[in-house]
Each structure stands twice: as C-alpha cells, then as structure tokens.
Amino acid sequence: NKDFVKGVIPSSDLNGENLKVLIVHTRWNSEIVNELVKGAVETLLSNKVKPDNILLHSVPGAYELPFATKKLCKLLKPDSAISIGVLIKGSTMHFEYISEAVSHGLMNVGLELEIPVIFGLLTLLNEQQAGMTPDGHNHGIDWGQAAIEMAQITAS
Numbered sequence: 728n729k730d731f732v733k734g735v736i737p738s739s740d741l742n743g744e745n746l747k748v749l750i751v752h753t754r755w756n757s758e759i760v761n762e763l764v765k766g767a768v769e770t771l772l773s774n775k776v777k778p779d780n781i782l783l784h785s786v787p788g789a790y791e792l793p794f795a796t797k798k799l800c801k802l803l804k805p806d807s808a809i810s811i812g813v814l815i816k817g818s819t820m821h822f823e824y825i826s827e828a829v830s831h832g833l834m835n836v837g838l839e840l841e842i843p844v845i846f847g848l849l850t851l852l853n854e855q856q857a858g859m860t861p862d863g864h865n866h867g868i869d870w871g872q873a874a875i876e877m878a879q880i881t882a883s
C-alpha cells in the first residue's frame with residue numbers, strides 16, 4: 728500500500744551503556760559522509776553509548792574501508808563497527824567494482840573477526856539520492872541502532 732514505510736523498525740531494548748563502537752569513515756564525499764557520521768554518533772549517544780566509547784577514524788576513500796576496519800577492529804576490539812562511505816556514480820569509472828569489492832570486503836571482516844560490521848556504504852546514482860534533504864532520511868541513524876543491536880547479540 729502507498730504508505731508502506733521503507734526502512735527498519737529498531738529493536739525496543741537498545742542499551743549501549745557498556746558498548747564500545749568503532750566508526751571508520753571516508754573523506755571522499757565528506758559533506759554527505761559527515762552528515763551520516765553525525766547521525767550515527769547522535770544515535771549512539773542517545774542510546775547511552777559513552778562518548779569515550781565512540782572511536783572515530785577516517786580513511787581516504789571507500790576502497791580503504793575493509794582494510795582499515797579490519798586492522799582497527801583487531802587493534803581496538805570494539806563491540807561493533809560502522810563503516811561509512813559514499814560512492815557516487817559518474818564520478819568514477821569503476822563505481823560497480825568498488826561498491827562490489829567494498830561490500831564483500833566489509834562482510835568478510837565481520838565474519839572473520841566475529842565483530843558486527845555495519846554496512847554504511849551508500850552507492851548513489853546522484854547526490855540527490857543521499858537523502859540529506861530536509862525531509863530525507865539520515866541512514867546514519869539506522870546504522871547506529873544496528874551497531875548497538877548487533878553488539879548486544881554478541882554480548883548476550
């Protein structure tokens with residue numbers, strides 16, 4: 728039906744007070760990325776994650792996300808990680824290849840290390856799709872919620 732709500736219903740018992748969450752984000756397309764990071768951080772804080780337990784690191788671009796997320800997860804041992812980047816088609820000849828490689832790479836990091844890695848790569852056909860318009864949805868919020876929920880699964 729027309730008022731179908733796209734997106735996810737967050738779990739009701741999110742509690743991040745004992746969690747440490749790593750956020751690895753790109754500097755490519757930083758205007759959009761920074762908004763996504765802000766959405767994720769605010770969501771973590773509003774669900775009781777302590778500010779000192781939110782670890783922020785940046786990398787040049789999306790292709791670096793899997794390597795940096797794996798190295799930083801092994802070093803910092805977070806309860807979960809959010810990898811955030813934005814690929815915009817047309818600005819790269821290899822849009823499909825980078826997004827394919829990064830999505831598989833991030834999935835493997837989480838499975839190999841058994842640390843939940845939240846997939847925060849937006850693959851956009853144009854900037855308008857970033858959803859940063861006033862009535863747009865900030866996907867960073869969903870990723871913050873998922874980071875807590877998934878960490879609680881592994882912590883329980």
Ligand SMILES: O=c1[nH]c(NC[C@H](O)[C@H](O)[C@H](O)CO)c([N+](=O)[O-])c(=O)[nH]1
Binds near residue numbers: 756819
């Ligand atoms: O994060 C991005 N990296 C991009 N390329 C850089 C790539 O991720 C690596 O940083 C680079 O290839 C060096 O390894 C992009 N484009 O090329 O368009 C892009 O849109 N977004």
